[in-house]
Amino acid sequence: MALQLNHLSFQFHKFTSFSPPPMASIRSPTVFMASTLRSGSKEVENLKKPFSPPREVHVQVTHSMPPQKIEIFKSMENWAEQNILVHLKPVEKSWQPQDFLPDPASDGFHEQVKELRKRAKELPDDYFVVLVGDMITEEALPTYQTMLNTLDGVRDETGASLTSWAIWTRAWTAEENRHGDLLNKYLYLSGRVDMRQIEKTIQYLIGSGMDPRTENSPYLGFIYTSFQERATFISHGNTARLAKEHGDIKLAQICGTIASDEKRHETAYTKIVEKLFEIDPDGTVVAFADMMRKKISMPAHLMYDGRDDNLFDHFSAVAQRLGVYTAKDYADILEFLVGRWNVEKVTGLSGDGRKAQDYVCGLAPRFRKLEERAQGRAKEAPTIPFSWIFDREVKL
Amino acid sequence: MVTVGWTKSGFPSLRTSRFRVSCSAKPETVQKVCEIVKKQLALPAESELTPESKFAALGADSLDTVEIVMSLEEEFGISVEEESSQNITTVQEAADLIEKLVQKKSEA
Numbered sequence: 001m002a003l004q005l006n007h008l009s010f011q012f013h014k015f016t017s018f019s020p021p022p023m024a025s026i027r028s029p030t031v032f033m034a035s036t037l038r039s040g041s042k043e044v045e046n047l048k049k050p051f052s053p054p055r056e057v058h059v060q061v062t063h064s065m066p067p068q069k070i071e072i073f074k075s076m077e078n079w080a081e082q083n084i085l086v087h088l089k090p091v092e093k094s095w096q097p098q099d100f101l102p103d104p105a106s107d108g109f110h111e112q113v114k115e116l117r118k119r120a121k122e123l124p125d126d127y128f129v130v131l132v133g134d135m136i137t138e139e140a141l142p143t144y145q146t147m148l149n150t151l152d153g154v155r156d157e158t159g160a161s162l163t164s165w166a167i168w169t170r171a172w173t174a175e176e177n178r179h180g181d182l183l184n185k186y187l188y189l190s191g192r193v194d195m196r197q198i199e200k201t202i203q204y205l206i207g208s209g210m211d212p213r214t215e216n217s218p219y220l221g222f223i224y225t226s227f228q229e230r231a232t233f234i235s236h237g238n239t240a241r242l243a244k245e246h247g248d249i250k251l252a253q254i255c256g257t258i259a260s261d262e263k264r265h266e267t268a269y270t271k272i273v274e275k276l277f278e279i280d281p282d283g284t285v286v287a288f289a290d291m292m293r294k295k296i297s298m299p300a301h302l303m304y305d306g307r308d309d310n311l312f313d314h315f316s317a318v319a320q321r322l323g324v325y326t327a328k329d330y331a332d333i334l335e336f337l338v339g340r341w342n343v344e345k346v347t348g349l350s351g352d353g354r355k356a357q358d359y360v361c362g363l364a365p366r367f368r369k370l371e372e373r374a375q376g377r378a379k380e381a382p383t384i385p386f387s388w389i390f391d392r393e394v395k396l
Numbered sequence: 397m398v399t400v401g402w403t404k405s406g407f408p409s410l411r412t413s414r415f416r417v418s419c420s421a422k423p424e425t426v427q428k429v430c431e432i433v434k435k436q437l438a439l440p441a442e443s444e445l446t447p448e449s450k451f452a453a454l455g456a457d458s459l460d461t462v463e464i465v466m467s468l469e470e471e472f473g474i475s476v477e478e479e480s481s482q483n484i485t486t487v488q489e490a491a492d493l494i495e496k497l498v499q500k501k502s503e504a
Contacts, residue, residue: 293457366459366463370459370462370463370466373466377475
């Protein structure tokens with residue numbers, strides 16, 4: 001899940017902060033270039049102090065799932081053990097970051113590092129901006145484990161709870177933890193990026209947290225994670241592809257390996273929601289529409305490096321331009337999920353359920369149309385400095 | 397937002413209700429905007445829309461608002477800048493902006 005990359009939280013500026021990619025910003029770069037205090041900026045309140053991290057502006061809603069539904073998740077525990085935990089990899093069979101990095105215990109260490117740095121030299125700055133943003137997102141893992149533990153009915157009550165849900169959450173966290181570690185070490189060794197600025201960004205981000213507006217509801221939560229895992233699978237897949245194109249096969253393997261984890265996680269989360277559609281189609285379709293209406297916000301949308309008040313938007317724009325995570329991907333993921341969960345065919349819905357079904361089924365085409373128009377009207381993008389790469393400039 | 401006509405004559409045109417004069421946009425323009433809004437929001441034909449009607453109050457979410465602006469662009473052959481579109485929250489504001497852009501277009 002970690003890679004949520006700005007990708008696609010979609011920063012349609014016209015929408016809200018928690019929205020699709022920066023299509024609008026591509027159209028009018030002057031808007032976000034104008035000042036540090038952007039009017040209408042999502043996380044920026046009117047009284048925002050310049051050079052402070054952004055904060056969530058929406059009112060935070062809690063426990064929106066009716067408490068009687070908690071039973072559903074208790075009763076699903078055996079099912080989860082048989083059907084969800086199987087998607088975890090045993091630790092003994094799992095890859096570790098060291099498998100992809102120079103071996104410090106070997107005599108060849110220095111040579112391996114030299115080779116890594118040589119390959120890294122061939123990767124352009126804009127690629128590094130996106131890779132760094134991804135890494136920062138992964139490194140904010142504490143926030144995501146926290147988020148999973150806010151969900152009613154499935155939270156890990158003690159930190160060592162033996163419910164299937166708690167076992168899943170801890171093991172998922174453990175698998176994800178390797179992603180940030182691996183990317184961190186790679187970036188450190190590469191010599192191409194300002195580690196201190198990156199580390200600062202991570203500290204700010206974990207401090208900021210995030211509110212994906214899942215309101216303690218596992219319905220909303222698992223729909224959110226389904227979307228996000230697929231988004232990270234796509235974006236890591238793209239960074240892998242680009243690494244290969246630039247001749248860094250080892251980095252391509254790194255990104256590809258991370259992507260395959262995300263795919264496994266996506267399978268697990270989508271299975272949970274599929275089961276929820278079976279058990280409570282009305283509640284689940286309404287939840288799906290609710291999350292899409294609120295827009296799937298990217299986990300790292302509050303990122304801040306102490307310098308750029310619009311860091312996430314800028315990062316998103318580069319990810320969009322490089323094709324790592326785009327508005328089109330957002331629409332594709334939505335369409336995929338609608339198909340995966342057979343939303344069109346769901347029956348026995350209430351009036352609200354049918355409205356939600358119509359909304360969700362009709363949404364992807366609307367996004368695509370918007371995206372087409374934005375592409376057609378895209379203006380020349382500015383180049384701006386990124387502190388992650390020593391203030392070298394990159395085109396948005 | 398100031399309509400071109402007003403600034404040319406030197407009258408101050410402020411976006412406050414005190415200064416709002418009913419003839420800021422042609423009735424046909426307002427009518428067309430109402431039609432487009434009704435269609436976007438799937439409102440019944442009989443629903444009463446006034447120039448002051450706020451899109452959000454009619455049930456429009458942010459996606460609806462963008463699509464309304466897109467439909468208006470197509471209908472009137474204009475192009476709305478992102479900054480301007482953020483200020484469109486009512487029928488009247490949409491109509492005023494349309495007239496301003498149509499005017500600018502004919503002067504180009």
